[in-house]
Amino acid sequence: MNILILGGGGREHALAWAVMQNPKCDKLIVAPGNAGIAQIATCASFNIENSAEVITFAESEAIDFVIIGPEAPLAAGVSDDLRAAGFLVFGPSKAAAQLEASKAFTKEICMAANAPTAAYAHFTDAAEAKAYITAQGAPIVVKADGLAAGKGVVVAMALQDALDAVDDMFGGAFGGAGAEVVIEEFMDGEEASFFVLCDGENVLPIGTAQDHKRVGEGDTGPNTGGMGAYSPAPVLTDNIATQALEQIVKPCMAEMARRGSPYQGVLYAGLMIKDGAPRLVEYNARFGDPECQVLMMRLGGQILDLLQASAEARLDKAQVNWADDHAITVVMAANGYPGAYEKGSVIKGLDALADDSHNVTFHAGTAEKSGDIIATGGRVLNVTARGASLVEAHKRAYDMVDTIEWPEGFFRRDIGWRAL
Numbered sequence: 001m002n003i004l005i006l007g008g009g010g011r012e013h014a015l016a017w018a019v020m021q022n023p024k025c026d027k028l029i030v031a032p033g034n035a036g037i038a039q040i041a042t043c044a045s046f047n048i049e050n051s052a053e054v055i056t057f058a059e060s061e062a063i064d065f066v067i068i069g070p071e072a073p074l075a076a077g078v079s080d081d082l083r084a085a086g087f088l089v090f091g092p093s094k095a096a097a098q099l100e101a102s103k104a105f106t107k108e109i110c111m112a113a114n115a116p117t118a119a120y121a122h123f124t125d126a127a128e129a130k131a132y133i134t135a136q137g138a139p140i141v142v143k144a145d146g147l148a149a150g151k152g153v154v155v156a157m158a159l160q161d162a163l164d165a166v167d168d169m170f171g172g173a174f175g176g177a178g179a180e181v182v183i184e185e186f187m188d189g190e191e192a193s194f195f196v197l198c199d200g201e202n203v204l205p206i207g208t209a210q211d212h213k214r215v216g217e218g219d220t221g222p223n224t225g226g227m228g229a230y231s232p233a234p235v236l237t238d239n240i241a242t243q244a245l246e247q248i249v250k251p252c253m254a255e256m257a258r259r260g261s262p263y264q265g266v267l268y269a270g271l272m273i274k275d276g277a278p279r280l281v282e283y284n285a286r287f288g289d290p291e292c293q294v295l296m297m298r299l300g301g302q303i304l305d306l307l308q309a310s311a312e313a314r315l316d317k318a319q320v321n322w323a324d325d326h327a328i329t330v331v332m333a334a335n336g337y338p339g340a341y342e343k344g345s346v347i348k349g350l351d352a353l354a355d356d357s358h359n360v361t362f363h364a365g366t367a368e369k370s371g372d373i374i375a376t377g378g379r380v381l382n383v384t385a386r387g388a389s390l391v392e393a394h395k396r397a398y399d400m401v402d403t404i405e406w407p408e409g410f411f412r413r414d415i416g417w418r419a420l
């Protein structure tokens with residue numbers, strides 16, 4: 001099978017690493033890829049958000065299966081266009097990806113499906129939004145409706161912060177994404193992520209994870225794309241996962257099918273867990289990054305069969321072979337991230353690292369320059385390990401981190417603290 005993966009972050013490196021282990025994979029190309037991906041697959045350069053470019057490339061390379069990593073090509077309708085051109089695709093249609101692209105849409109689906117989530121109201125006028133916030137009081141959550149790279153959410157503990165957030169969003173801080181806002185009830189509890197594959201009709205759970213969104217140790221400081229993650233998430237017990245599946249995910253998937261936009265691909269449900277019950281925080285139409293890295297570390301080569309079963313609508317017959325193991329990933333980011341940071345610093349010590357079924361360093365923002373690996377992004381490396389316990393995986397991951405020489409980068413020492 002000739003496979004094309006779209007994307008170039010740590011998530012796509014992990015997907016490529018797992019897919020490569022399946023004997024069915026004859027050829028693997030990743031676009032745009034990165035320096036780590038280039039060590040295991042071919043990287044190609046074209047605009048992955050432009051359907052015509054993707055189709056032309058896929059035809060020229062006789063691709064049999066396209067796996068879409070990030071949200072942007074999904075929101076641009078690349079999966080629809082590839083399918084229309086006859087390709088087998090892993091990734092939801094543009095209509096189904098609305099579950100990530102529009103928070104108001106997701107809320108509407110949850111209401112129709114009777115899925116537990118925060119109470120909310122939806123505004124296109126700043127004065128009305130502010131009057132509602134003042135009537136509700138703090139804490140309260142203000143969200144830009146559209147895609148804002150994970151930055152369009154303000155969890156306001158004080159009323160004034162919520163009012164300021166409305167002004168920022170209507171003032172254009174998030175471009176078109178802020179032209180509508182969703183105001184939500186603040187949910188207290190512990191967050192965890194639940195990952196399922198869907199094929200339009202059937203739903204197959206493939207794992208749980210927790211990530212650390214804040215930049216600083218002790219979960220402090222500004223939000224980031226994620227500074228580390230681990231799987232499984234102990235808070236997502238079998239009982240809570242079953243509730244999430246039966247009360248939230250399956251009814252929402254049925255509602256999507258009923259509306260004529262069946263969901264096919266991975267659905268990432270962000271849950272808030274309190275008093276033994278889950279509520280939905282948000283859906284994403286893709287794997288989490290860095291959550292994907294810990295899931296792939298645990299699932300390995302079988303992921304290709306599972307992604308294919310999702311794309312071919314055969315998930316009712318698919319099965320996940322679970323190992324009783326744990327994985328953790330520590331993100332190394334450029335100094336300054338998530339604010340301004342320098343590009344181009346050299347990372348040393350990578351060649352000396354273990355690279356096997358228990359230890360892998362997935363690359364995110366890296367490139368190769370004159371034989372050196374250099375940092376080209378905010379999040380740069382995902383040092384990932386697996387073990388019989390989280391303690392064992394944690395030790396392996398930090399042993400690797402400590403071998404990497406990169407003074408221009410930083411990482412959190414406390415990834416996994418909640419579960420350890």
Ligand code: AMP
Pocket residue numbers: 118141143150153155184185186187188191270281282
């Ligand atoms: P989202 O982009 O919707 O996932 O929001 C980003 C983060 O904001 C979530 O991961 C939560 O930590 C927090 N958050 C979002 N909505 C709520 C809510 N209704 N109550 C409490 N925290 C929330």
Ligand code: GLY
Pocket residue numbers: 150211225226284287288289290291
């Ligand atoms: N790590 C959070 C996300 O991928 O959205």
